[in-house]
Amino acid sequence: xxxxxxxxxxxxxxxxxxxxxxxxxxxxxxxxxxxxxxxxxxxxxxxxxxxxxxxxxxxxxxxxxxxxxxxxxxxxxxxxxxxxxxxxxxxxxxxxxxxxxxxxxxxxxxxxxxxxxxxxxxxxxxxxxxxxxxxxxxxxxxxxxxxxxxxxxxxxxxxxxxxxxxxxxxxxxxxxxxxxxxxxxxxxxxxxxxxxxxxxxxxxxxxxxxxxxxxxxxxxxxxxxxxxxxxxxxxxxxxxxxxxxxxxxxxxxxxxxxxxxxxxxxxxxxxxxxxxxxxxxxxxxxxxxxxxxxxxxxxxxxxxxxxxxxxxxxxxxxxxxxxxxxxxxxxxxxxxxxxxx
Numbered sequence: 031x032x033x034x035x036x037x038x039x040x041x042x043x044x045x046x047x048x049x050x051x052x053x054x055x056x057x058x059x060x061x062x063x064x065x066x067x068x069x070x071x072x073x074x075x076x077x078x079x080x081x082x083x084x085x086x087x088x089x090x091x092x093x094x095x096x097x098x099x100x101x102x103x104x105x106x107x108x109x110x111x112x113x114x115x116x117x118x119x120x121x122x123x124x125x126x127x128x129x130x131x132x133x134x135x136x137x138x139x140x141x142x143x144x145x146x147x148x149x150x151x152x153x154x155x156x157x158x159x160x161x162x163x164x165x166x167x168x169x170x171x172x173x174x175x176x177x178x179x180x181x182x183x184x185x186x187x188x189x190x191x192x193x194x195x196x197x198x199x200x201x202x203x204x205x206x207x208x209x210x211x212x213x214x215x216x217x218x219x220x221x222x223x224x225x226x227x228x229x230x231x232x233x234x235x236x237x238x239x240x241x242x243x244x245x246x247x248x249x250x251x252x253x254x255x256x257x258x259x260x261x262x263x264x265x266x267x268x269x270x271x272x273x274x275x276x277x278x279x280x281x282x283x284x285x286x287x288x289x290x291x292x293x294x295x296x297x298x299x300x301x302x303x304x305x306x307x308x309x310x311x312x313x314x315x316x317x318x319x320x321x322x323x324x325x326x327x328x329x330x331x332x333x334x335x336x337x338x339x340x341x342x343x344x345x346x347x348x349x350x351x352x353x354x355x356x357x358x359x360x361x362x363x364x365x366x367x368x369x370x371x
Contacts, residue, residue: 043074088116096123104131143315150316150331154197158190200332203263204315207339214257214343218367221252221261221293222286228265229284235273236282244283252286252293253367256344261364264340267333268297268360276301276358292346292363303354312350313338337362 046067092108099106104127108120165183206212225247236243254261272282276299285296304312311317316331341348341362352358 043071043078046071046074092120092123099127099130104134147316151197151201154331155194158194162187162190162194197332200336203336204332204339207336207343212260212340212343214260216255216257216344219254219256219258219261221254221295221364222247222249223251224258224261225265225284225286225295228262228269231266232269232273239273239277240280241273241277242281244281246283246285248286248288252288254293254364255367256346256364257340260340260344264337264362265295267337268362271333271360272297272299272301272358275299276303278302279355288366292365295362295364296359297361298357298359300355300357303356303358304350304352305354309350309352313348334360 095106095108107124107127165187169180169183203212229243229245233243269282269284276282279300279302281300283296283298285298287294287296308317313334315335317335338348341364344364346362346364348360348362350358350360
């Protein structure tokens with residue numbers, strides 16, 4: 031029974047009661063009419079009592095189901111009835127349960143990711159730290175015989191120390207991004223000039239690894255509105271990623287193109303690439319398609335996650351496409367800044 035029908039029966043009952051009161055003061059009224067009205071009053075009262083009883087039963091059922099939901103069973107849903115008012119309540123409760131279920135799922139995923147992150151971080155800090163301590167002790171105990179061997183140990187300690195510092199810096203960066211404490215001061219920037227500055231810093235490493243650099247950057251200004259430090263970090267992290275994982279292809283490309291609404295930076299390599307299984311996970315924190323290979327190369331597994339968080343914070347987008355040993359492309363896009371802004 032819907033809400034309108036309930037009130038209709040209630041009005042009929044009120045009319046019957048009013049009719050009985052009128053007949054009570056009218057001596058000429060027939061007894062048959064009184065009995066008819068009295069019978070109708072009894073029927074409507076019984077009907078309203080039954081309706082109230084059914085409503086209380088429904089409420090008890092809903093309460094029991096909601097208690098099951100609060101106990102952790104957020105997959106349960108309430109069923110719609112033939113009453114519009116009840117259906118509005120049920121739909122609202124089901125929507126709330128769905129939101130709570132999604133929150134529960136995200137919480138579980140977040141906890142699992144946090145445990146995995148802590149496990150990976152502890153491993154990545156402990157491994158180089160143990161190695162550093164070992165080489166320091168070797169130097170202290172004069173295990174290294176020749177001066178050349180000592181210099182080799184010192185070089186290893188320096189390399190591992192720098193890698194450890196880089197990892198710690200990136201962990202702090204992630205922590206700042208999560209806490210929304212990362213300074214963000216958007217200004218007008220020339221993306222083309224910033225890419226050139228970033229590439230200059232990587233030239234020694236590219237030459238050391240005998241990697242050819244193919245560059246295609248427009249001569250005119252490519253203006254964007256973003257935070258300077260964030261953009262430099264984004265470009266640097268993606269280029270570093272290309273060197274670490276695509277250096278075997280011996281060529282890295284940097285292209286800056288544009289559409290009607292945005293500038294697109296494409297950084298590509300011809301290295302081993304990324305499998306289809308791993309493509310969806312490359313921007314996750316500490317994700318490594320090849321754990322052993324990454325540790326040898328020195329990657330932290332946080333660079334692309336930081337780049338993704340920073341570019342989204344600046345209103346841009348990032349994506350990846352890969353054909354192993356053919357071409358792996360990391361693309362980023364920034365909205366164009368109108369020159370008269």
